[in-house]
Amino acid sequence: EVQVLESGGALEQPGGSLRLSCVVSGFTFSDHAMTWVRQAPGKGLEWVSAISGSGSRTYYADSVKGRFVISRDNSNNKVHLQMNSLRAEDTAVYYCANRKFDDFGPLEYWGPGSLVTVSS
Amino acid sequence: ERVMTQSPATLSVSLGERANLSCRASQTVNRNLAWYQQKPGQAPRLLIYDASARATGIPARFSGSGSGTEFTLTISSLQSEDFAVYYCHQYNSWPLTFGQGTRLEIK
Numbered sequence: 001e002v003q004v005l006e007s008g009g010a011l012e013q014p015g016g017s018l019r020l021s022c023v024v025s026g027f028t029f030s031d032h033a034m035t036w037v038r039q040a041p042g043k044g045l046e047w048v049s050a051i052s053g054s055g056s057r058t059y060y061a062d063s064v065k066g067r068f069v070i071s072r073d074n075s076n077n078k079v080h081l082q083m084n085s086l087r088a089e090d091t092a093v094y095y096c097a098n099r100k101f102d103d104f105g106p107l108e109y110w111g112p113g114s115l116v117t118v119s120s
Numbered sequence: 121e122r123v124m125t126q127s128p129a130t131l132s133v134s135l136g137e138r139a140n141l142s143c144r145a146s147q148t149v150n151r152n153l154a155w156y157q158q159k160p161g162q163a164p165r166l167l168i169y170d171a172s173a174r175a176t177g178i179p180a181r182f183s184g185s186g187s188g189t190e191f192t193l194t195i196s197s198l199q200s201e202d203f204a205v206y207y208c209h210q211y212n213s214w215p216l217t218f219g220q221g222t223r224l225e226i227k
Binding site: 047095 | 220
Protein backbone atom coordinates (compact mmCIF):
# COMPACT_ATOMS: atom_id res chain seq x y z
CA GLU A 1 0.00 0.00 0.00
CA VAL A 2 1.31 3.43 -0.97
CA GLN A 3 1.47 6.04 1.77
CA VAL A 4 2.36 9.71 1.42
CA LEU A 5 2.48 11.96 4.48
CA GLU A 6 3.40 15.62 4.73
CA SER A 7 4.53 17.40 7.89
CA GLY A 8 5.93 20.74 9.00
CA GLY A 9 3.03 23.05 8.37
CA ALA A 10 2.51 25.79 10.96
CA LEU A 11 1.61 29.42 11.60
CA GLU A 12 4.50 31.66 10.57
CA GLN A 13 4.96 35.42 10.34
CA PRO A 14 5.49 37.21 7.03
CA GLY A 15 9.18 37.09 6.12
CA GLY A 16 9.73 33.92 8.11
CA SER A 17 10.74 30.42 7.05
CA LEU A 18 9.27 26.93 7.25
CA ARG A 19 10.44 23.52 6.09
CA LEU A 20 7.90 21.02 4.87
CA SER A 21 8.71 17.33 4.65
CA CYS A 22 7.01 14.44 2.90
CA VAL A 23 7.73 10.76 3.58
CA VAL A 24 6.69 8.07 1.14
CA SER A 25 6.36 4.29 1.29
CA GLY A 26 4.98 1.60 -0.98
CA PHE A 27 6.90 2.31 -4.19
CA THR A 28 10.51 2.75 -5.31
CA PHE A 29 10.96 6.36 -4.29
CA SER A 30 14.04 7.15 -6.38
CA ASP A 31 12.25 6.03 -9.56
CA HIS A 32 9.76 8.89 -9.38
CA ALA A 33 9.87 12.64 -9.56
CA MET A 34 8.10 14.34 -6.66
CA THR A 35 6.04 17.49 -6.68
CA TRP A 36 4.49 20.00 -4.29
CA VAL A 37 1.07 21.45 -5.08
CA ARG A 38 -0.74 23.99 -2.92
CA GLN A 39 -4.33 25.03 -2.43
CA ALA A 40 -5.21 28.36 -0.84
CA PRO A 41 -8.38 28.36 1.30
CA GLY A 42 -11.43 27.99 -0.94
CA LYS A 43 -9.30 28.11 -4.11
CA GLY A 44 -8.04 25.75 -6.77
CA LEU A 45 -4.81 23.79 -7.16
CA GLU A 46 -1.48 25.48 -7.91
CA TRP A 47 1.70 23.59 -8.77
CA VAL A 48 4.64 24.85 -6.69
CA SER A 49 7.77 22.80 -7.33
CA ALA A 50 9.11 19.49 -8.59
CA ILE A 51 12.30 17.45 -8.35
CA SER A 52 13.49 14.60 -10.53
CA GLY A 53 13.98 11.10 -9.18
CA SER A 54 17.74 11.52 -8.91
CA GLY A 55 17.42 15.02 -7.49
CA SER A 56 19.51 16.51 -10.27
CA ARG A 57 16.73 18.61 -11.78
CA THR A 58 14.44 21.01 -9.96
CA TYR A 59 11.57 23.17 -11.16
CA TYR A 60 9.67 26.05 -9.60
CA ALA A 61 6.57 28.13 -10.23
CA ASP A 62 7.38 31.78 -10.85
CA SER A 63 5.43 32.69 -7.71
CA VAL A 64 7.98 30.89 -5.47
CA LYS A 65 11.20 31.01 -7.52
CA GLY A 66 14.08 32.40 -5.48
CA ARG A 67 12.23 31.86 -2.19
CA PHE A 68 11.50 28.10 -2.04
CA VAL A 69 13.97 25.24 -2.41
CA ILE A 70 13.00 21.62 -3.06
CA SER A 71 15.28 18.72 -2.15
CA ARG A 72 15.06 15.00 -1.61
CA ASP A 73 16.70 12.27 0.45
CA ASN A 74 16.39 9.01 -1.47
CA SER A 75 17.93 6.97 1.33
CA ASN A 76 15.02 7.91 3.61
CA ASN A 77 12.23 8.28 1.02
CA LYS A 78 11.72 11.95 1.82
CA VAL A 79 11.22 15.16 -0.09
CA HIS A 80 11.49 18.59 1.48
CA LEU A 81 10.33 22.09 0.67
CA GLN A 82 12.30 24.91 2.31
CA MET A 83 10.09 27.98 2.27
CA ASN A 84 11.80 31.34 2.89
CA SER A 85 10.61 34.95 2.81
CA LEU A 86 7.06 33.79 3.37
CA ARG A 87 4.18 36.00 2.28
CA ALA A 88 0.50 36.06 3.18
CA GLU A 89 -0.29 34.68 -0.28
CA ASP A 90 1.70 31.51 0.53
CA THR A 91 -1.06 30.54 2.97
CA ALA A 92 -2.39 27.20 1.72
CA VAL A 93 -2.58 23.47 2.22
CA TYR A 94 0.56 21.99 0.69
CA TYR A 95 0.28 18.57 -0.92
CA CYS A 96 3.10 16.24 -1.87
CA ALA A 97 2.58 13.84 -4.80
CA ASN A 98 4.65 11.57 -7.03
CA ARG A 99 4.69 11.65 -10.80
CA LYS A 100 3.36 8.39 -12.18
CA PHE A 101 5.98 7.70 -14.87
CA ASP A 102 9.51 8.29 -13.62
CA ASP A 103 10.10 12.00 -14.28
CA PHE A 104 6.91 12.51 -16.26
CA GLY A 105 3.22 11.86 -16.04
CA PRO A 106 0.32 12.89 -13.83
CA LEU A 107 0.37 13.22 -10.07
CA GLU A 108 -0.49 9.74 -8.90
CA TYR A 109 -0.49 9.46 -5.10
CA TRP A 110 -1.17 12.45 -2.87
CA GLY A 111 -0.70 13.00 0.83
CA PRO A 112 -3.44 14.50 3.02
CA GLY A 113 -1.69 17.87 3.00
CA SER A 114 -0.02 20.19 5.51
CA LEU A 115 -1.45 23.60 6.35
CA VAL A 116 0.81 26.63 6.17
CA THR A 117 -0.57 29.90 7.50
CA VAL A 118 1.39 33.11 7.03
CA SER A 119 0.06 35.87 9.22
CA SER A 120 1.21 38.37 11.80
CA GLU B 121 2.33 28.84 -19.77
CA ARG B 122 -0.55 26.63 -20.81
CA VAL B 123 -3.74 28.06 -19.34
CA MET B 124 -6.40 25.44 -18.62
CA THR B 125 -10.03 26.58 -18.71
CA GLN B 126 -12.80 24.38 -17.37
CA SER B 127 -16.51 24.70 -18.06
CA PRO B 128 -18.96 25.01 -16.60
CA ALA B 129 -17.86 26.31 -13.20
CA THR B 130 -20.79 24.49 -11.60
CA LEU B 131 -22.81 21.62 -13.05
CA SER B 132 -26.10 20.43 -11.53
CA VAL B 133 -27.05 16.88 -12.45
CA SER B 134 -29.52 14.32 -11.08
CA LEU B 135 -28.51 10.95 -9.67
CA GLY B 136 -28.23 8.35 -12.43
CA GLU B 137 -27.81 10.97 -15.15
CA ARG B 138 -24.73 11.62 -17.29
CA ALA B 139 -22.32 14.48 -16.66
CA ASN B 140 -19.92 15.98 -19.20
CA LEU B 141 -17.17 18.26 -17.92
CA SER B 142 -15.01 20.23 -20.35
CA CYS B 143 -11.41 21.40 -20.25
CA ARG B 144 -9.67 23.56 -22.84
CA ALA B 145 -5.94 24.24 -23.09
CA SER B 146 -4.56 27.53 -24.43
CA GLN B 147 -1.99 25.55 -26.49
CA THR B 148 -1.75 21.90 -27.34
CA VAL B 149 -0.95 19.50 -24.52
CA ASN B 150 -1.12 16.48 -26.85
CA ARG B 151 -2.72 13.77 -24.68
CA ASN B 152 -0.84 14.72 -21.52
CA LEU B 153 -3.99 15.57 -19.62
CA ALA B 154 -5.28 14.22 -16.31
CA TRP B 155 -8.48 14.60 -14.30
CA TYR B 156 -8.71 14.64 -10.51
CA GLN B 157 -11.63 14.44 -8.11
CA GLN B 158 -11.52 16.36 -4.84
CA LYS B 159 -14.01 16.06 -1.99
CA PRO B 160 -14.16 18.55 0.91
CA GLY B 161 -11.26 18.20 3.31
CA GLN B 162 -9.54 15.59 1.16
CA ALA B 163 -6.60 15.51 -1.21
CA PRO B 164 -7.25 15.26 -4.94
CA ARG B 165 -7.53 11.75 -6.36
CA LEU B 166 -6.26 10.81 -9.82
CA LEU B 167 -9.12 9.57 -12.02
CA ILE B 168 -7.92 9.75 -15.63
CA TYR B 169 -4.47 10.23 -17.19
CA ASP B 170 -3.14 10.37 -20.75
CA ALA B 171 -6.55 11.87 -21.59
CA SER B 172 -8.43 8.58 -21.48
CA ALA B 173 -6.71 5.97 -19.27
CA ARG B 174 -8.43 5.19 -15.98
CA ALA B 175 -6.24 5.19 -12.89
CA THR B 176 -6.10 2.14 -10.63
CA GLY B 177 -9.40 1.40 -8.92
CA ILE B 178 -11.44 4.01 -10.79
CA PRO B 179 -14.91 2.76 -11.81
CA ALA B 180 -15.75 2.31 -15.48
CA ARG B 181 -18.45 5.00 -15.32
CA PHE B 182 -15.61 7.55 -15.47
CA SER B 183 -14.19 8.10 -18.96
CA GLY B 184 -12.02 10.71 -20.63
CA SER B 185 -11.64 11.81 -24.21
CA GLY B 186 -9.92 14.42 -26.34
CA SER B 187 -6.48 15.48 -27.49
CA GLY B 188 -4.63 18.65 -28.35
CA THR B 189 -6.62 21.44 -26.71
CA GLU B 190 -10.11 20.03 -26.07
CA PHE B 191 -10.90 17.40 -23.44
CA THR B 192 -13.95 15.94 -21.78
CA LEU B 193 -14.53 13.96 -18.61
CA THR B 194 -17.76 11.94 -18.72
CA ILE B 195 -19.43 10.30 -15.75
CA SER B 196 -22.00 7.98 -17.27
CA SER B 197 -24.42 7.41 -14.38
CA LEU B 198 -23.90 9.67 -11.40
CA GLN B 199 -23.69 8.12 -7.96
CA SER B 200 -24.00 10.07 -4.72
CA GLU B 201 -20.27 9.73 -4.06
CA ASP B 202 -19.43 11.45 -7.37
CA PHE B 203 -20.54 14.89 -6.25
CA ALA B 204 -17.27 16.76 -5.79
CA VAL B 205 -14.96 19.24 -7.51
CA TYR B 206 -13.11 18.05 -10.62
CA TYR B 207 -9.86 19.50 -11.91
CA CYS B 208 -8.09 18.98 -15.20
CA HIS B 209 -4.29 19.14 -15.25
CA GLN B 210 -1.75 19.34 -18.06
CA TYR B 211 1.64 17.73 -17.59
CA ASN B 212 2.87 18.25 -21.15
CA SER B 213 5.15 21.17 -20.31
CA TRP B 214 6.44 23.39 -17.52
CA PRO B 215 4.96 24.93 -15.53
CA LEU B 216 2.45 22.23 -14.68
CA THR B 217 -0.98 23.83 -14.64
CA PHE B 218 -4.50 23.05 -13.46
CA GLY B 219 -7.92 24.20 -14.49
CA GLN B 220 -9.92 26.24 -12.00
CA GLY B 221 -12.25 23.32 -11.28
CA THR B 222 -15.85 22.30 -11.98
CA ARG B 223 -18.13 21.77 -9.01
CA LEU B 224 -20.54 18.89 -9.65
CA GLU B 225 -23.64 19.18 -7.50
CA ILE B 226 -26.85 17.26 -7.07
CA LYS B 227 -29.83 18.67 -8.94
